[in-house]
Structures are given as structure tokens and as C-alpha cells.
Amino acid sequence: MKSFVNYAPDSDFSIHNIPFGVAVFDQEYIACCTRIGDIVVDLATLYDYGYFDEVEGINENVFEAYTLNEFIELGKPVTNAVRVKLQELLSDDSKLANDEKTKEDCFFDLDKVKMMMPVHVPNYTDFYSSIEHATNVGKMFRDPATALLPNWKHLPVGYHGRASSIVVSGTEIIRPKGQTKAPDMDLPTFGPSKQLDFELEMAFIVNKNTEMGDSISTEEAEDTIFGMVLFNDWSARDIQSWEYVPLGPFLGKNFGSSVSPWVVTLEALEPFRTESPVQEPAVLDYLKFSGNKNFDINLQVYLQPEKGTECLISESNYKYMYWNMAQQLAHHTVNGCNVEVGDMYASGTISGEDPKSFGSMLELTWRGQNPLKLNDGQERKFIEDHDTVIMRGYAEKDGIRVGFGEVTGTILPAK
């Protein structure tokens, strides 16, 4: 496949990608869109011009919307058909290639649009599915000899997070205030968090509503997953470590999470399937799966101080995940918990074995003991005010590249 749109060979947004998002065009008009290279394509206008007339199941302009939810809910047969149609339309010598009027009205330079939150998120769950991350945290906060808790290898541990504070890349995050208690103090004190951290994660988005009592098997799970985004689960370690017993993370997490604006479909990621880590002991039947359910997605984290350049601080990969998405969704629904269109399910911090692949400052600096050196000699134990954290992700194989772009967030001082 080759597109009539020119883009750099290392663009995340090749003709093989065709992600979906929501943009503000001309500072006022909002619609669903896709992206190729640095061109954002207004799908609502493309629909109005009749380019989706042949796609079965799309009977009204679902792109004329503030979120992707209505489109996603059409299900895989329709959303896949739209993606394939877009690949055809964006290819050399297509009808669209020679339709100057439509291109003028539907194609926008990236710097002329503002990306919005791609979906409305009714429910958000965060898993804890990287064995390296769970082991690192266990070593630091509990006993190094028994770093993994007894349940960890039997089920994908997860918890419900806060949906209201999930925001799109570029949204500034205000440093949270809260209660913390230093180990050497008798009483807690109140103030801005001193241990603000990121967590390198990815999240998947669900495309249907189920009834309470219904379950989704590992075999059915991927048909229920529309696509994935990069996810930064901002965390205040000092607040979290004081509050989290016995009911889990709360104010240490719910002040904000950032997602990348482009949802990359599972179909675009198909060429990058890879094997999972061996699961030993064997899992219970409802968690068994067949085929390659992991994906080889390169992930990077950069830290950019207010004055200074981006510094690469972590290189990880989604393929390290011990528990895959199919298992996560099967586990989440095995008790009959219902899911809703737009639900977001995050992976948990994605760390690998190599210390350079750890997905949080907590792990990279080993709880602040070994500060990171940035390009200009500055040091960081945790994230400081006006620092920007940038996460990027892409898959690449046989000359095909499909990427997520980035999720960025800058920390503002506490109010």
C-alpha cells in the first residue's frame, strides 16, 4: 500500500495505521477523524460527501460527534470496514486522490486542529499486569523475599480507577495536595505531594455493552476491543503509600490520568502479535487462551524540564506484559460485571527486566535512592513542577510502522 499523502518513513501514522480520534477543526467545529502522516482527515465531512455510502451498517453520520463512542458501538464488522475503506481512499490513484474539492474540505494540517479526548469513558479499570513492575514494587514496599503476593500469578490483579479525571494528551496536571506520613513521624501532615510520578501504561477500549451476569471469554475478548491508547497513570507515591491499606489506591491516583488522542485499532496492530511470557503455574480454565495475544510495541518515556531538552528515561515494550488483554477482560467479567462502550482498561505500569525499561520514577530511581541524571546535568528523584513527561509508542516490522504518537503532560504547581 502506498498513499498519495506524503509522510516521513518513520511516521507513526502510515497508511497501515488509520487510527481514530476526535478533533476541533477551525477552532469551532468538532468531528471524528483519522490521521495519515501529518494530515488529519475530517470523517464527518467525508461522510457527507458520500465516501462511506458503500459501507454497510453505517446509516447515519456517526462522525458528527464529540466522542468516538457511537462509532465504536457499531462493532468490528462496521468499524473495520470503515478503516479498510479509508485505507483504500487514501491509497494512490483512489477516487479521493483526484477529488481536490473533498481534499480541500476534509484534509487539515495537524497544526490547525486541536485533538480532544477520543472517547467518553463510563468506567475505568487499572490492572497490575507486568510481573517486573509488581515485583519491583513488592521489593520496595514489602518483603523482597516475597515480593509477589500469593494471588498475583493466578489472576490479573486490578482495581477500579477514577473515570472523571482521564484527560487527553497536552492537558496540564496540577500537583495534588494530600496527607502523607513520613516513616519517622507519628502523625500525618498535609501539603503538596513530594513524590509525584508517572506510570507508563497502555489501555484498551471496549466496543459494546454487556448485561449484568454475562461474561466475555478469552476467545471473545478481542472482538470486544476496539483499540488501544498510550496511558500515563500519574501517581503521588507519598499520598498513595499512606492511604492505600486496606482498600487500594485512591487520592494518590485520581487527580489525573493522561491518554494519547489517537486510538489505534487492534486490526492495525495485527502484524505485531507476539508470544506471551510463559505462565507458570498454569492458570485456571477461564484464563486459558490460544494464539499470540501479546503485541510487540516499543515504548519510550522522555522527561523534559521547563528549561531544557527531552531526555529519554525509559525504554520498555508492551510485550513484557504477563497478563494479556484477553485475560484481563475475561477475568473482569467472569463474575458477571457488565462492561460499557468506551470503557477503558489500563495495563498497569509496563516494566521489563532491564532497569532502563522500568516504567516509573519509583522504579527508575529505586524510590529516590538513585536520582536520574538529565541531559543538562539536572537530577530527578521524582517529577518536579513544570516538568513535562512524554510517552511514545510504535510497532515496526518488515518495513511497516504503526504508532500511537505521544501522550504528554506538564505538571503545574499545587494550587
Add this chain to the structure above:
Amino acid sequence: MKSFVNYAPDSDFSIHNIPFGVAVFDQEYIACCTRIGDIVVDLATLYDYGYFDEVEGINENVFEAYTLNEFIELGKPVTNAVRVKLQELLSDDSKLANDEKTKEDCFFDLDKVKMMMPVHVPNYTDFYSSIEHATNVGKMFRDPATALLPNWKHLPVGYHGRASSIVVSGTEIIRPKGQTKAPDMDLPTFGPSKQLDFELEMAFIVNKNTEMGDSISTEEAEDTIFGMVLFNDWSARDIQSWEYVPLGPFLGKNFGSSVSPWVVTLEALEPFRTESPVQEPAVLDYLKFSGNKNFDINLQVYLQPEKGTECLISESNYKYMYWNMAQQLAHHTVNGCNVEVGDMYASGTISGEDPKSFGSMLELTWRGQNPLKLNDGQERKFIEDHDTVIMRGYAEKDGIRVGFGEVTGTILPAK
């Protein structure tokens, strides 16, 4: 105040109450409503007949809706004015008292309507604010000598729950399946929960959207709370105890929660304010409050076997809460976490000191050690298939009674 509608002296729905809900009328038409005695009043039609013309701030028919969210979002000045107007209209000798046509079109016998979920819940949080409950659980699952964890008296511990599975009273709940591990086994097994439980709770509902970074002080909190419902936080203890470390309850809770259909406003509860338990050690400044922030609300739990009569199994009171709603909301937002209209914040299990006031089977039977005897001699350690759990709540003082009606749920066998 006296109403032209006749109702029993012990009705929860006196002229002093005027709660809000959503009903299906004539099996097809859905609208917001109030209730007096056993009469449900269709507020959308009442609006169309001009009875709210004098209420400032209500400019369109917000009652013509599937949820109360739009009405609630109008804020206290408007929702209070509507409630006061309804009290006036439902009083003896009002204009409405003599308007037979309007009464015929707007008044429905309770058994002719079906109550729906009163609000759409964007976010749900469950607190853990009864000191007796937290102590009981700590004694059972951890060390009796240190039953309360170190943070408990310093902050209202809470966690995010699952919004998608909150359902209205009367909805059947399917027994969840899941992983459990018996203490004497090496490996977990899979199957229907054998320790299904209720939790007697109340929840409050928020009436505004805040921005990320904003906080709600204890002084501002009550203006942000529209009203309260009864809340049954169904729990599968065997699933919960295996999964909950280190990130909190998940599948042990998210298969279903039940709420009463009528939202009782804070204004209706005003006469029943009472003192809080003394908080010692003193709390941090942002958790300090003035005035009586607790409410004296009698609570009962009944268990009804498939064949058999209701059996009273718990009598508790909302006034036992160590942490009040104002403190819960101030804590939840002190880090800048944003809230949304319709958000539901549950109290956690409401237990008192007397073992008869414990708010869960876990506590009432002390983890199954002391089974409860029902009226007909049957015994229960936990909730069995086809059992119905009924929770009721009301406040009463100086001849004034304001109640919540009931929240019921019947357990169906696992699928």
C-alpha cells in the same frame, strides 16, 4: 403541614419528605416524579400544566427525562424551590387540591408505576467510614490487637467502585462466580461464591461538576449534595479475600450494587441532624467542620428466604458514622479530583457497637461461625440463592417522619 393526600401515620413519604425519583408510567412513559404516601406524582406533566411557572431557574421541562441528573444540576436554589413548591401544592387547600383534571393526569397509584434507577452515575466511590465495621473486619482478617490500620482515624478511607453495575431496588442479582482459595488449599479454585453478603450502606449524590484541581471544603460540601439513598453493596467475601491485596476490592464487589429508587434531599433530613462521634486524635485542618453533620436515620435489614417471611437481622443507624459526608467529600477532592453531577458516594457498611447493629452477614455471623436463626428455624451463614435482602431506613422526630422506603434484591443462582 397537612396534605390533602391521605397516608398512614408511619408512611416514609409524608408531606415533610418530598423525595425525587424516575418512574415508568402506564408501562411506557418515563418521567421524574415525587411521592406522597402511596401516590407517585408525574412532575413532567405537572410542569406542562404550569405548576412550576413561578419557580425561578427552571426554564424548560427538566422532568421529561430518564434520570434526575439534569434537574439535580440546576443546584440547590432551584431544586429546593421545587421541593418547597411541591410541599405547598400538596398541602390542604392548595390550588392543586381542587384541580381534579391535573390530579387525574399526574397522580398515580404506587402499584401502577415502575421505579427506575434515579440517576445516571458517572463515578462511584465507596468509603469505609464506620469505626465499628472497620474494627470488626480488622479483627477478623488481621490482628485483633491492631484491628484499625494506622491511617483510619486520620482520613476517611475509600476506594473507587464500579458504576456500571449499580441498579435500582428490585433488580435481581446473579450470584457471582470467581476465584477463591481456601486457607488449607495450595491453589485457588473456580466456582460460584459461597460467601455472598450484603453491606448496609447509604450513599449521597452530588449536584455539580467541578474542574480538575478544584477542591470542595467541608463548609461547601453540603451545598454540593443533592440527597441520599439506601445502598446495598453486595459482596462476595471469598472472592474478595483472595483478590484484594494489594489494590483493594474488585470482582468481590463489582457484580452489583442496589439502591433505593427515591432520593431524599438533605433539606428533608434537616430536622434529624445530630452530633458526630468524637474524633480523637484531632483531624487535619481540611477535615475540620462545624455544626452537626451527622443524621439520625434508623436502618433495618431483613432477610426473606424464598419460602418464608421477612426476618429482621440488623438494626443500625446512620448516626454511628465516624466520618461524615462533608468530610468524605472534602477528602475526596482535596487533591483536585473532579466530581460530576450524579456521582454516588457510599458510606461503607454502617455498623454500631451492639452486635445486633452489625451491617453485614460477615459481622453478624462473625465470618460464618455463629449462623443466624431465621423465623422458621432456618439458619444462614451467608446469603443463599433465592434469598431476598431488604433494607429500610427512616428518620423520626417530634411526630415528623421522613423515610427512604426500601432497597431490595433477590439472589439468583450463578449462571
